[in-house]
Amino acid sequence: MTSPNPLLETWNTSFGLAPFDRISDDDFAPALDTALAAHAAEIAAIAQNPETPDFANTIEALEAAGRQLDQVLGVFFTVAGADSNPAREAMQRDFSPKLSAHSSAIASNKALFARIDAVWNSRDSLDLTDEQARVLMLTHRGFVRSGAALEGAEDTRLQEIKARLALLGTQFTQNLLADERSWFMELTEADLEGLPDFVVDAARAAGAEKGVDGPVVTLSRSLITPFLQSSPRRDLRERAHRAWVSRGANGGETDNRDIAAEILKLRQERATLLGYANFAEYKLETEMAKTPQAVRDLLMSVWAPAKAQAEADSAILQDMMRADGINDDLAPWDWHYYSAKRRAAEHDLDEAALKPYFQLDRMIEASFACAHRLFGLEFKPLDVPLYHPDCRAWEVTRNGAHVAVFIGDYFARGSKRSGAWCSAMRSQAKFPQAQAPVVINVCNFAKSDPALLSYDDARTLFHEFGHALHQMLSDVTYESVSGTSVARDFVELPSQLYEHWLEVPEVLGEYATHARTGEAMPKELLDKVLGAATYDMGFQTVEYVASALVDLAFHDEGVPEDPMAKQAEVLARIGMPEAIVMRHATPHFAHVFAGDGYSSGYYSYMWSEVMDADAFEAFEDAGGPFDPERAAALEEHILSTGGSADAAELYVAFRGRLPGVEALLKGRGLAA
Structure with missing residues (x-):
């Protein structure tokens, strides 16, 4: 007799968490095959249902399908990203085309699309709730954008493109991880x-x-x-x-330059097949920005003041370097060093003196405390099996009722890809049955005893916890619009907004305590930290906006034969300062090339920042950063609603209007 596969079981564990202590790498492949077959059978039953198509037997049936597959993939992608090994990397390469073929088969199922189309065409007579109408629209639009309306050779070619893109994205990610690890x-x-x-x-x-x-x-x-x-x-x-x-640009098997070029060509072909002029127009159709020109207008409105500030800063750093006896031009490897010296001189801030006040554990407590004051959440440590010894878990409750499980995986290691992210192993939903979310924040902080963070690290922690709150406070019926399932240029609003609470003086005053003495950060030092909040913002804005403009140009200015040459062309066109490099150059631009998530969409961090700066002003204009009415409005109109309504409508419901760029420039210290 064979042992049951834990990935396919109903988990009778605490809060239905994955039984990581029973799951081995050998379980993933057979579990995936079984779950794919089960989901395919569910899809076939929906498509072949002889009953007249309606919302329940078609749209809700799709929402209910694939639960076993979600369970398997929720575990696999968690460990593949945060604790990889050669076996898991090989499985990723194997699973990628399988998953692409599976999703393509669903998208190209003509009988299924005919039912969805029938429900869509009869929508005015169905007496749907607002959320149901939204789910129907998103489902229909998603199928159309996946090529469900294509026929014959065009349909076949689109499925080939999607399969190839899935494989290339996996290769890009693994090449980058290999370079970083080696x-x-x-x-x-x-x-x-x-x-x-x-x-x-x-x-x-x-x-x-x-x-x-x-x-x-x-x-x-x-x-x-x-x-x-x-x-x-x-x-x-x-x-x-x-x-x-x-x-990603070191030659050999891990070089990503040819992969990036092929991805761009395939994306353009995909957009053409679907009737769009270019991939950017296809991608941005579903976002708040809507058009490439709207994105370019935003980025260029910020570029000019940012570049001017960066060039002024560069001249100062150049003089500092020459004062050290180095008669050379300021280079990218000089900027951080001399900028840190300048900050220490001008703001009397020394990273070594500052860092003991940003203990990881205390910053976690601070993020939890702000969530308690704003939303009434409580956090209780859990002793449960997790996928790595570094992970920690908490039960999240409100007024004694269970809300979510939150997992934190904070330390860098060779098995973890770089960066920081938030994901949900299980998203909130009420249909087909109520389920509470299981949310993970993954970071790459240097491990030490005690673990100390830089100020930027602390901002990252708050940023990812903002994403986690978006998942944990979700209160919708259907999982497809739960939590962070929103427009890409809206998803960063909660995360970037939450960063502001790290800068609240009373938060730092209480939680920024010295690792050795336990004493609170002196007010003089606290004032210096807050006073330096916009320091070097010209540099930070330039490196970011340059990356976003290159991403946009890749996808709306024709397919480049050589992406590196196109990158150089764009940087020359905008006058990129020589001492600053893109935050993410093409061969390691995982946001854009590891998948379609942020392709033509890296701008979205800044689009969201326009809103987050304006949204925090709403708190300041009211009763302060913990104003209960603003907090309640934030939860009601943004954090709890997921993608159940249009993003612009949600923001207007919270703020009363859409924002302008003024608050962003002011917040970055770039206003004239």
Whole structure:
């Protein structure tokens, strides 16, 4: 007799959590095959239903289908992204075309689409709720945009394109992870001179993780950034920076440049098959921005003041470097170092002195405390099996009632892809039965004892927890519009808005306590931190907007034969400062090439920031950052509603109007 596969069981565990202590890599492939077959059978039953199509037997039936598949993939993609290994990477490559073929088969099921189309055409007589009408519209639009209305050779070609894109996205991600995992720079004891203790400790911990007898610098952002900020050795900074910006462009099997070129060609062909002039027009149709020109207008309205500020800052840093006796032009590997020295001088802020006040545990407490004051949430630690020893879990309740399970996976490791993200292993829904969400925040903070964060790390923690609140406070009927299932240029609003609470003086005053003494951050230091909140914003805005403009150009200015040449063309056109590089150059631009998520959509962080700056002003204009009426309105109109209504309508319901760019420029310190 064979043992039952835990991935296919109904989980009679605490809160229905995945039984990670019973799941092995050997379970994934057979579970996926079984779940795919079960879902295919459910889809066939819906498509072949002899009854007249209606909302219940077609749209709701689709919503109810695929639960077993969701369960399997919820676990697999969690561990594949946060704790990968060769077996899981091989499975990703194997699963990607299978999943693409499965979704393509559903999208191209003519009998199924005929039923959806029939319900759509009879929608005015169905007496649907607002949410049901929204789900019907999104379902119908999604099928049309997936090619359900195509026939013959065009239909076949679209399915081939989608399968190939899925495989290329997986390869892009794994190549990037391989480059990040394989590179490290060993440091001698002499090389540690000038580095603050927290960087030395992180480098030693990274060396131990790499199996090296001594400290190393890796390509983890939480290590390489403070190294670039603090190392007086220009040669080592250059070596580390060149490794950082060349990820995915080192030649050989892990080079992503040809993959990026093929992805762009296939996306354009896909858009053409579906009747769009280019991929950007196809992609932006469903977003708040709607058109490529609207995106370009926003980005260029911010580019000019940001570039002017960055160039003024560059001149100051250049003078500082020459004062150190280096008669050379300011280079990208110099910016972090001299900018950190300038910040220390102008704001009397020293990262080494500041960092002990940003303990990971205290920042987690701060994010929880703000959620309690704003939304009444409580967090209780859970002792449950998780996928890695670094993970922690909490039960989230309100007025004693269960709301969600929240999992935090905070430390960098070689098995985890870079960056930070939020995902739901299970999303909130009321149909076909009530289910509470299981939400995960994944970060890449340097591991130390105690774990200390930079101020940027702390902002990242709050940012991802904002996404988590969007998932946890969701209160909709259908899972397809639950939580973060919203327009891409709206999804960053809750996360970027939540960052503002880190900057509230009373929050830092209570939770920014020294790791050794336990004392609160002195008011003088607190004032300096808040006073420096917009420091170097010209640099940060330039590196971001340049990336967003390159992404847009890739998808609405014709398919480039050589994406690297197109990247250079765009940067030259906008006058990119020589001492600043794109935040994400093409070969490691995972937002754009690891999948379609942010393709033509990297701008969305700034689109959302226009709203988050304006939304936080609403709190400040009312009773302050914890104003209960504004908090209730934020939950009612944005955090609880998911994608159950149009994003612009939701924002207007919260704020009374749509925002302009003024609050963003003011918040970034770029206003004239």
